Amino acid sequence: MAKFTLDFAADSEEGSDAYDAFIKAIRAKLAVGESIEGVPVLAPHVPPGREPEFFIVNLSYTDRGTTFTVEAQFRTDNLYLVRYRPMGSDGWHELDGNENYTDLTRDARMELDEIPLSSSRIGAAIMTLAGRETDMGLIARAKLTLIFTVAEAARFRDISSLISRSWWNESTPGVCFANRVRSWARLSSAVQRTRNEGHTFDFDGESTQIWEFVGAIQALGIMHLASMASRPRRSIHDMASAPYSTFFRGQPLLEIFYVRINSIDGEAPGQLYGDIIVTDSARTHCIWKREQRKYVEIYPRDSILLEGPSGPLSAADEFYIELDLWDYDSLSRDDSIAKGTIAFNPRGSFAEYDAVRNCEVTGKYGSVMVSYVAITDGLYAQITVVLIDGDGESPADVYGEITANNGHGQSELFRKTNSSEHVDVKPQHDIPLSRTVVAVPTTGTLRVHANLWDHDVISGDDEIAYGSVEFQPLYKRSEKKAITGECGKVEVRVTWM
Numbered sequence: 001m002a003k004f005t006l007d008f009a010a011d012s013e014e015g016s017d018a019y020d021a022f023i024k025a026i027r028a029k030l031a032v033g034e035s036i037e038g039v040p041v042l043a044p045h046v047p048p049g050r051e052p053e054f055f056i057v058n059l060s061y062t063d064r065g066t067t068f069t070v071e072a073q074f075r076t077d078n079l080y081l082v083r084y085r086p087m088g089s090d091g092w093h094e095l096d097g098n099e100n101y102t103d104l105t106r107d108a109r110m111e112l113d114e115i116p117l118s119s120s121r122i123g124a125a126i127m128t129l130a131g132r133e134t135d136m137g138l139i140a141r142a143k144l145t146l147i148f149t150v151a152e153a154a155r156f157r158d159i160s161s162l163i164s165r166s167w168w169n170e171s172t173p174g175v176c177f178a179n180r181v182r183s184w185a186r187l188s189s190a191v192q193r194t195r196n197e198g199h200t201f202d203f204d205g206e207s208t209q210i211w212e213f214v215g216a217i218q219a220l221g222i223m224h225l226a227s228m229a230s231r232p233r234r235s236i237h238d239m240a241s242a243p244y245s246t247f248f249r250g251q252p253l254l255e256i257f258y259v260r261i262n263s264i265d266g267e268a269p270g271q272l273y274g275d276i277i278v279t280d281s282a283r284t285h286c287i288w289k290r291e292q293r294k295y296v297e298i299y300p301r302d303s304i305l306l307e308g309p310s311g312p313l314s315a316a317d318e319f320y321i322e323l324d325l326w327d328y329d330s331l332s333r334d335d336s337i338a339k340g341t342i343a344f345n346p347r348g349s350f351a352e353y354d355a356v357r358n359c360e361v362t363g364k365y366g367s368v369m370v371s372y373v374a375i376t377d378g379l380y381a382q383i384t385v386v387l388i389d390g391d392g393e394s395p396a397d398v399y400g401e402i403t404a405n406n407g408h409g410q411s412e413l414f415r416k417t418n419s420s421e422h423v424d425v426k427p428q429h430d431i432p433l434s435r436t437v438v439a440v441p442t443t444g445t446l447r448v449h450a451n452l453w454d455h456d457v458i459s460g461d462d463e464i465a466y467g468s469v470e471f472q473p474l475y476k477r478s479e480k481k482a483i484t485g486e487c488g489k490v491e492v493r494v495t496w497m
Contacts, residue, residue, distance in 0.1 A: 003076055004029050005056040010122040016167035019119075023153050023160045027222045029055070030076055030154070036191055037217045045077050045227045048352050052077055057150055058087065061123035068130040072146060078224060079151040080347040081143070086130040093129075095143075100318050100345040101182065107140035112178035115144050117163050118170035122149050148173070148181075155184050157221045179207040180219060183281040185252065185346065186316035188223035191216050192247035199249070199475060202497075204282040204311075224316075226252065226376050227353065249475060252346070252353070253378035253439035254280065254313035256287065256321070257371040257409040258303040264327050265335045265365040271295040271328035272337065278309065281317040285309040287435075295328045304368075305415050307434050312497070315353070315374035319344050323361050325368065337366035344374060354441070356408050373408045378439045379473040381446050382495045383413065385431045391454040391462040391487040395424035398431060398464065400452035407444035411435070419455040431490065446471040448492045450483045464488030471496075 006025060012018040031040030046052040053076040060069040069087035074080065083092040105111050125145035128138055153160035158177055165171070173181070180187070187210065190203040194213060201213040210216050226248060256278070264270030273290040287308035290296060298304065313319065321342040327335040338361040345351055353376040360369055383404065390396025399422040402414035413433045416422060425431055431452075440446045448471070452464040463485035471479055471494045480493040 002056045002073070003053050005058065007058045007060070010059060010061045010119055010126060015119070016164040019167065020160070020164055023221070026055075026057075026150070026154045030079075030222060032225075036195065036223070039191070039217055039220045039223055041188075041192075041223045041225050042079075043077050044225045045346075046075075047227045048350055054082060059122075059126050059146070059149075060087075061126040063123065063127060068127045070126050070130040070146075072150070074151060075347070078347040079154055079222075081147050081151060084129055084146070099348065100343055102318070102320065102341075102343060104140050104144055107136055108144055109137055110141060110144070112144070112181060113173050113175045115141075115148055116170050116172055117145070117148060117166050119167045121145055121170060125149070152181050152184075153221070155221055155224075156180060156219055158219045160221060176207075176209050179281075180210070182317055183208050184220075184317060185224040186281050186314050187216055187220065189226070189248065189251045189316050191220065191223065192225075193249065193251065195247045196249050196475075207282060248377040248442070250375075250377045250379045250442040250473070251312075252314065252316040253375045253380055254278070254315040254319055254344075255373050255375065255378075255406055255408070255411065255439040256306065256313070257356075257373070257411050258369075259288070259306065259323070260303045260369045260371070261298055261300050261337075262360070262367040262369055263300055263365075264298065264337050265329075267327065269297040269299045270337070270366075272298045272304070272325060273328055274323070274325035274337075276304070276306070276325070277322045278313055278319065279322070280314040280319040282314055285311070285313060292326070292328055292334070303412065305412060305434050309435070309437055311437060312380040312439065315344070315346065317346060319374075321370060321372070323368065323370070325363065325366075327365065335365035336363035338363045338368040342370060342372075346374070354408075371409060373406075375406075375408075375439055375441050377442050379442055379475060379496045380437050380439045381471065381473070382497060383433065383436050383438060383448065384493045385414070385433065385448075385450065386491045386493060387425045387427055387429060387431055387464070388482070388489040388491050389427060389487075390425065390464050391456075393454060395426045395429075396464065396488070397422040397455035398425045398452055399423070399455060400450070400464075402431070402433065402448065402450045402452070404438045405447040405449070406438055406440040408441075411438055413438075413448075419453070419461060422455045440473050442473050444473065446473065446494065448483075448494075450490055450492070452485070452488075452490060454488065462487035465490045 008022045032043040072084040125142035128142035205211040273295040275289040325338040340361040399416040449468040465483040465485040469481035478495040
């Protein structure tokens with residue numbers, strides 16, 4: 001049963017005033033617990049396996065004496081459009097629970113910033129979804145219009161004001177507002193973290209042009225709240241007095257552990273090139289890239305040594321891991337090893353946080369396995385490893401391995417497994433890591449393990465460092481710990497952000 005039902009006529013004589021009242025009513029009915037500077041908060045996100053609540057919106061539009069009405073169901077915890085049907089119909093048109101903006105804009109052949117918004121456009125979308133339209137492109141455009149009209153307008157005062165201003169004179173969201181739409185949960189999280197002592201407003205606003213707390217408050221209409229299952233434990237008295245008043249210390253983050261070669265054109269080794277790109281709500285990150293003539297030799301069951309990200313990967317909103325990997329052949333045409341995209345939509349029915357996912361991406365002549373975890377409440381560690389003593393040499397010829405484990409899995413930071421691959425490092429200088437940022441749950445532990453050696457041509461190689469050190473996540477804290485070996489020492493330095 002729906003939590004509540006609201007009716008709205010897109011051709012109301014009251015025009016934009018009726019629309020403004022409609023959106024305000026949605027926010028008021030969905031608000032739970034305390035607000036922040038007047039911006040309400042939704043009920044906590046319902047994780048997969050539990051039944052979410054819904055609300056119903058009946059949208060109508062009259063054209064030449066005929067009234068069209070579409071009944072739409074939205075989730076109360078994240079405003080995700082779940083299903084719709086023409087009024088009076090027995091059958092629902094279900095969204096599959098994984099539908100995302102990339103899929104919808106591809107089908108609609110229209111980007112988010114290009115969606116035309118006005119009362120007549122809303123009316124046309126209602127007629128499309130309430131009728132017998134079969135053109136999938138027109139249906140996708142109607143869905144996008146409906147989502148913006150109800151869900152995004154409730155989430156953002158920016159969007160509801162834009163639609164209200166464009167009621168009679170059509171407008172589009174533009175790139176900045178479209179990027180804000182893609183960043184709703186990330187922005188909500190950034191605002192909520194400021195309620196914790198010592199936390200400032202920390203938000204990458206390059207794509208959204210929101211840099212300050214005041215700008216975030218002005219933009220947001222209602223905020224997302226992460227799942228209760230991952231929230232900090234509180235006393236019974238505290239919960240009774242303010243059930244949703246404790247906000248996360250961290251933010252939703254993505255950690256990619258490895259991209260492992262399953263097969264590469266039947267070769268061992270193969271000659272791998274291409275790129276791996278991650279796009280989150282903030283920006284695009286290239287975490288591995290090789291040109292055709294600069295391929296790397298790699299065997300099946302080996303992992304690609306990732307070379308990023310240089311900053312945090314957000315898992316608050318949709319993110320995409322895109323792979324385009326090839327095997328170089330000097331005598332024949334190059335072979336596709338893995339080409340595809342892993343899409344994560346946190347507001348869909350099957351998005352799972354705090355659980356490691358292993359996804360295969362295939363190509364015509366091979367495949368890879370991608371292992372990653374979306375963390376609900378995480379901090380990211382900025383890691384450096386400094387050589388303190390390398391067998392008394394300056395520089396030392398350093399090779400070996402450095403890994404980081406966040407409790408869910410292991411990420412490689414340095415891999416020079418053979419002495420022939422050594423790098424020259426002077427004492428008090430950083431060992432060059434392939435990646436320096438690791439996401440860790442706020443309730444977890446970061447374990448950094450080193451197995452490092454100094455190569456000697458005349459005598460035997462000497463152990464610089466062997467062992468592990470652990471760090472507890474604490475926002476804005478910096479800490480350093482040493483790992484020693486028979487003939488040396490390194491210092492692991494971590495700053496939490």
